[in-house]
Structure formats: C-alpha cells, structure tokens
Amino acid sequence: MRSDQSGPPSRSAFHRPLRALVLVLALVIGLLPGAGAAQAHGTIVGPASRAYHCWQAWGNNHTNPAMQQQDPMCWQAFQANADTMWNWMSALRDGLGGNYQAATPDGQLCSNGLARNNSLNQPGAWKTTTVGNNFSVHLYDQASHGADFLRVYVSKNGYNPATQRLGWGNLDFITQTGRYAPAQNITFNVSTSGYTGHHIVFVIWQASHLDQAYMWCSDVTFA
Template sequence: MNLARRIALIGGAAALASGFAVALPSEPAEAHGGFTFPATRTYACYKDGIEGGSGGSLNPQNPMCQQALAENSYGFWNWFGNLISDAGGRHREIIPDGKLCGPTEQFDAFNAPGDWPATEVQSGDTVTFEHNAWAAHPGTFTQYITKDGWDPSQPLGWDDLEPAPFDEVTNPPKRSGGVEGAEYYWDATLPDKSGRHVIYSIWQRSDSPEAFYNCSDVIFGGDGGDNGNEDDTQAPTAPGAPTADSVSGDAVDLSWAASSDNEGVTRYEVRDAATGETVATTSGATSATVGSLDPETDYSFNVVALDAAGNASDASPAVSVTTDSADNTSGACTVDFTIANEWSGGYSANVELTNDSDSALSSWTVDWEFSDGATVTNAWSADVEQHEAHVMASNAGWNGSVPAGGSVSFGFNAETTGSAAAPEEFHLDGSPCSTA
C-alpha cells in the first residue's frame, strides 16, 4: 500500500528530550506538483493570497479565493498536493461529478462554480505548459477541455469535458528556474475555443497508483469582461540586456531591465540564445536563476516578455557567460546532515541549512530521499512530510526568514530496520544543495 505521512510541527528540540510523540493522520502527503501555467485554481488563489497579504499572510482579492480560504486554508499552502493516493487510473470511477477540481475534503472548496482567477490564452496557440515538480515522479499528464456550451454556473462534471484529451505527455523534461522552483515543461497546442473554459489535467504516476488533479481556469481570445483584452495585438517592448549577477559551476543568476506593454507584462522567459529553448520563467520578476548547467561551459541567454494576450516581445540582447569549475557547483545552499543519536530500530538527526546565495530567503523547503528505509516519526523546528522514501521539510511559522549567509536548523526522529545512513542529495525549493 502506498503510505504517506504528514508530521506535525513540534515547537522545539525540547520535545525530543521529553520523548514527545506525534500522532500521524491517515491523510495523504500534500506535496508533489501542480500547474503554474496555466495556473491551477489552487495556485492562482495561493498567489492572489500572497500578493494581497503581508508578512506571509494570505489576503486574496478574488471573491472565489476569499470563499475558499474561509472554508479551508489547506488548499492554499498545499496548492501542489491535490491528489488521491490510490487512484490507479480509476478517475471516473472514484471521483463523482461536481468533485473534479477538489476530489478530497481538503480541496472541496475549489469545486464551487464562479469567476475564479483565469489565465488569458489564445485559441490554437502553441504554449509551454509549466507544472511545478516538488517531487519528481514518472507518469503521464493528460489534459481535457470543457465542451462548448458547458455551464460554468454548475460544479464541473465529467460530461462537461470533451470526450478525448487535447494533450497528453509521458515523462516530460524537467528544469530548474521555474516560478516555484523545479518544473516539468512541454509544448501543447490549445484547442479551438472561445470564452471561459476549464483545462482539466490528470497526472497519473506510473510507479504508483497515486494521481494528481488540476483545474486551470482559462479565457480564450480575451472573452471575459474585465479580464478580456481580445483586441490587444501590441507586443511588449524587448527587455533590457540581461546581466550575469553570479555564476557558479552549474548555475547563473540573471537580471534585466523591465519591458513595457500597453496592457502589462505577465511573464518573462529566459531562453538559450543558441537553441531557443526556454530555460527559466518568472511571473513578472526581472531576475531568474538558470540551473542544471555544465561546469566550464560557454552559454548565451536572452529574455522574451509576454503579455496576457500571448503577445511576445522581440528577444533582448544576449549575455554570454562561462560557468565556473566543477568545484563551485550548487552554490545556493549547503546542507549539513548529522546523525545525532542511533539506537536499535531508529535514530535522531539534525539538519542545518545554510543560505549561500546573495539574497535572503523568506521561506524554504528542503527535500531528500532516504536510502536506509527510514520513516520519520516526529520532527522539530520544521513541518515534515514523507511519501515513501521522499521527505520534504518546510519552515515553521517563525523560522522561514534566512539572511544571505545565514543558517537555520531542524531535526527529526526516525524508525528504520537497518543502519542509519545520511541521504546523498538535498534540494532547496527544487534546486540542488552542496553537502557539508
């Protein structure tokens, strides 16, 4: 059986000394991934809440997002975890009509019909789908679109979808530098539609019965009242020439002067100037990190701006960089994993994360995979989730801020049937870390 655990936060290391135990709910782990373009309903509301709030609080401005938050904040902080752990391809059998967008209780608020935040798209365009990859899994992504004449005033049902998917991809490529860290990406041609629709996506893992579900609200052709700009044919101006602010053996930090547009720039794409491949995206920010590069290699990058109508600017002038030696890779973070105590059937471990970048962190998530068959039983100074061998540790409410050059520590107890072993690789928000 595919087991998943969410480990509740323990307020400090004193809990370990007192033998504090945490009961594990029988709910599935919340993390693995979701669409950032076109934004899934949960991600769109999370972004709306963060942008409208302050100090990490949620204050969405969209009325549907406000309603969802009032019912349950779970789907905001865990926007990437809309899943059924034992689906096994039985999607139409186990998900009833009206529950497609939120098939479990934690996400039920996102089934309500209404004017959710929508992504502006153009009928027939070829776009790059971007799906956050908190945890990498092999599997197939299948995308459906609502039928012409569907009723958006009613919760989404299976008969509201076109019978055949308009897009399907198995094991798409993955890259770093997405708007929320590592992401899957692939090109898809949008169907011939107009007005408001829902793109319904199912991600079925091939190594597990677990499946993930996304409802992405879209508006084709600018139809949609205040959200529409169907007459917008003016492309943004070209961004300024990017500059390389920091170069390591496997990554480069780029920044550039903003574009201007009559309606507003919605995102930037950093592209490999030689191949045209998009290697990083931002949702309006004028800086990005391009990762997964080869040491001591020449690269050239430019930037393209896009608006809500899909108009793309001319490419910026290119910047050429040469990555550093292999001894200077993964320079954004360092993880020091220490087995503090070991006993028959278990151990305790301390983890120190150091922010090696030039910018402060406002939040963090460190993930790794156990090689020793361990199962986390309780943790302190972090919110820990485990799914099979994969573990994700996110900051508590009080230790998300880590200055440049600063460190933060957390720890956990684990059960294991063999000897304790330190994980070989760690990632910070999807990007690899060095190990101490």
C-alpha cells in the same frame, strides 16, 4: 596556589551534543522516502491551478478584506479551508489504478475528490489566465517524481464555469503525454481550436514514483 577549576561539566555542555544529535536525526528523517519534503509534490503553475492562483495572489495577504470584492472565489476558498491553498502541492490520491472517472464523481473534479478541497469545485468568477489556441502547460513538482503521463482536457463549448460544477461529460479530451523523467519543471505544448472565452483546462498527472494521481482545474480565457 592554583585553585582547582575541574568541577563537573556544566548543563550546557551536556545539551550541546544533544542538540547536535537532534539536528542530525531531523536531517536524516527529512531525507527518508515519504517524509518531510518528500510529502511535497506539485501543481500546474501555468496556466495556474485554482489553489495555486489563490496562494500566489493572496497567500501573503490572505486576511485582506479586499479579496472578497477583488477575487471572490479565492475569498470563499480561504474562508472554507485555508489549508487548501497552503498545501497547493499536496492534492493527491493513492491507488486509483488509472480509474479516475470511476473514483471521482461529477462535481468533484477540481478538488480531486478531496473533501477538504471542496471549495475548488464551486462555480463562480474564478480569475483566468489568457491563452491562445496553442499554449504551454507547466507542471512544477517540488519533489521531482517524474510522470507516467499527463492528460489534458478542456471544458466543452456551452459549459459555463461561472454557474456549473465540472463533470466528466463537460470535458473534451485534448492530449496525453508520454513519460517524463524526474524533474522539478515539466513543460509541454498543447494545441486546441474552436474555443473562446472562459474555459477550464483540466489536467491529470499520474506520478511515476507511486500510484499517485493528481487532478486540477485551471481557469483560462481563450483569446
């Protein structure tokens, strides 16, 4: 005589469709504008912005005490707020309407006026990328928002990044690009002359999808 095995469904049978529904909802939410990956943007990876350099050099080794001697500016930045480096792609401000200078006080340019990133404003022995008079700027944008334009400045001769915070009066305007279609990688050439030694390349990215402005400092040595 066959025994009846048709009892009530097990708890795991109920949980399987529930887990599947949760996964589907997470996927849908992640694809919505302003959610998940859409919150990730980008930075200048060449020559590397300050936060990106620190993340690239020390992100997987950020508790190593050797950083204090080998890369003291990254050390102080990690001590001040490690989130500055973990979120190197998200240093944005909304709704500036192109009024970058009015909205960003002197001494706060490298942090894009964000208090949480103030460590990036500190003068000191930041690691530099060696460039020539003609060099390329490379924007990496995880979310492929495109650009209304990118504006490039170089710190003036006589300004000392090791002892001075960067102000608008310390900058020479170099160039402004045109629009770029959405892409993860945007690269363009910059031509300069007359610079030697340690300078800051300061870049403003006006993203295309919304009125979002990004500002970064990249430390370079003109050779």
